[in-house]
Amino acid sequence: MAVVPASLSGQDVGSFAYLTIKDRIPQILTKVIDTLHRHKSEFFEKHGEEGVEAEKKAISLLSKLRNELQTDKPIIPLVEKFVDTDIWNQYLEYQQSLLNESDGKSRWFYSPWLFVECYMYRRIHEAIIQSPPIDYFDVFKESKEQNFCESQESVIALCTHLQQLIKTIEDLDENQLKDEFFKLLQISLWGNKCDLSLSGGESSSQKTDVLNSLEDLKPFILLNDMEHLWSLLSNCKKTREKASVTRVYIVLDNSGFELVTDLILANFLLSSELATEVHFYGKTIPWFVSDTTIHDFNWLIEQVKHGNHKWMSKCGADWEEFVKMGKWVYHDHIFWTLPHEYCAMPQVAPDLYAELQKAHLILFKGDLNYRKLTGDRKWEFSVPFHQALNGFHPAPLCTIRTLKAEIQVGLKPGQGEQLMASEPCWWTSGKYGIFQYDGPL
Numbered sequence: 001m002a003v004v005p006a007s008l009s010g011q012d013v014g015s016f017a018y019l020t021i022k023d024r025i026p027q028i029l030t031k032v033i034d035t036l037h038r039h040k041s042e043f044f045e046k047h048g049e050e051g052v053e054a055e056k057k058a059i060s061l062l063s064k065l066r067n068e069l070q071t072d073k074p075i076i077p078l079v080e081k082f083v084d085t086d087i088w089n090q091y092l093e094y095q096q097s098l099l100n101e102s103d104g105k106s107r108w109f110y111s112p113w114l115f116v117e118c119y120m121y122r123r124i125h126e127a128i129i130q131s132p133p134i135d136y137f138d139v140f141k142e143s144k145e146q147n148f149c150e151s152q153e154s155v156i157a158l159c160t161h162l163q164q165l166i167k168t169i170e171d172l173d174e175n176q177l178k179d180e181f182f183k184l185l186q187i188s189l190w191g192n193k194c195d196l197s198l199s200g201g202e203s204s205s206q207k208t209d210v211l212n213s214l215e216d217l218k219p220f221i222l223l224n225d226m227e228h229l230w231s232l233l234s235n236c237k238k239t240r241e242k243a244s245v246t247r248v249y250i251v252l253d254n255s256g257f258e259l260v261t262d263l264i265l266a267n268f269l270l271s272s273e274l275a276t277e278v279h280f281y282g283k284t285i286p287w288f289v290s291d292t293t294i295h296d297f298n299w300l301i302e303q304v305k306h307g308n309h310k311w312m313s314k315c316g317a318d319w320e321e322f323v324k325m326g327k328w329v330y331h332d333h334i335f336w337t338l339p340h341e342y343c344a345m346p347q348v349a350p351d352l353y354a355e356l357q358k359a360h361l362i363l364f365k366g367d368l369n370y371r372k373l374t375g376d377r378k379w380e381f382s383v384p385f386h387q388a389l390n391g392f393h394p395a396p397l398c399t400i401r402t403l404k405a406e407i408q409v410g411l412k413p414g415q416g417e418q419l420m421a422s423e424p425c426w427w428t429s430g431k432y433g434i435f436q437y438d439g440p441l
């Protein structure tokens with residue numbers, strides 16, 4: 001097996017991982033507890049006393065979790081039966097086996113950051129499913145919906161842009177079509193600034209007109225492989241036989257404004273015939289505050305459809321139709337909410353790996369996907385992306401991510417060091433973005 005660098009972890013005092021475990025995660029837990037409190041009367045109305053008791057139980061489990069974290073207690077196995085409980089507990093044992101001390105127990109600050117951060121969201125889910133009858137409750141739903149509602153104006157601007165574009169799409173020459181493709185890719189990139197995990201669950205909606213900001217934002221794209229995406233898809237379109245398909249898969253990240261930008265891009269892919277099918281992958285359980293579940297996906301399409309604007313509602317109606325016709329397919333898979341790096345997918349989720357191999361192109365949205373693609377490890381800046389993927393090559397793939405963690409590969413020699421000297425927060429602030437491609441050229 002190839003030698004890989006150590007994992008990022010909270011052991012490195014002062015690092016982004018350390019600060020996330022120390023400050024951001026407890027803050028998110030406190031918000032979750034507060035959300036449950038605020039829904040107390042709703043639970044009472046729905047379920048009577050039983051609902052109130054369940055709310056108390058969930059809160060006490062979450063307070064215990066917060067205490068374990070803040071006092072750096074050992075990571076304990078999951079107890080409630082769920083589809084992935086055994087896989088999680090096996091992974092916990094595996095993490096323990098990596099520790100050299102004889103009585104070594106995985107702890108929050110001493111284990112890989114990716115592992116403990118995923119574990120925290122899985123424990124939140126456990127607290128909820130241990131508390132029937134409120135075991136259906138999505139503690140992050142409110143903030144995801146708020147993010148969408150606060151981005152209304154930008155959503156209208158994007159829907160209007162897309163509908164105008166579609167009207168004349170057949171008259172566009174190759175270069176014009178490529179320009180439009182690049183625009184919508186960049187919108188989807190900057191949509192990733194709006195996650196709610198980095199902001200500790202605080203509102204992070206899109207209020208400026210992103211369409212008119214694209215030129216100003218260009219200097220912040222550190223790696224730009226958009227040309228490869230164009231070559232690949234325009235080639236598929238040219239060489240495609242009648243009745244055959246081009247499948248683009250989008251591994252989704254955040255709901256709210258970012259999801260709108262992804263759906264706008266997916267709509268364009270169909271309208272331009274660069275793809276004939278778009279497959280979406282979301283999360284099975286609430287995850288990293290703002291990540292998309294099937295409920296968020298359906299809710300958002302419904303909202304857009306009933307939007308108070310002609311072009312917005314046209315988009316929503318078309319999107320519903322794409323889903324009905326099977327041109328857009330939404331998939332769930334438990335693997336996306338496991339702590340494993342993606343190079344483990346062939347062993348842990350061979351069925352999912354086989355599905356991904358059917359794609360002509362896979363787009364991975366967001367920072368967490370990047371961390372899992374590269375194993376969340378301390379790679380040198382100039383290590384090739386292909387190498388950091390550590391054998392994960394199901395199909396041509398591209399990561400579309402704003403930088404929100406101390407990890408970046410594939411830079412030019414000296415580029416990372418230079419950024420580090422001039423702007424120490426360059427890789428955690430979400431200010432910079434990348435399109436990083438791996439696949440045949």
Ligand SMILES: O=P(O)(O)OC[C@H]1O[C@](O)(CO)[C@@H](O)[C@@H]1O
Nearest residue numbers: 195197198366367368369404405
């Ligand atoms: O929604 P994204 O882009 O995956 O970002 C998730 C965020 O959560 C973090 O784990 C921080 O809590 C960062 O890695 C990242 O900023």
Ligand SMILES: [Mn+2]
Nearest residue numbers: 195253254288
């Ligand atoms: Mn996210």
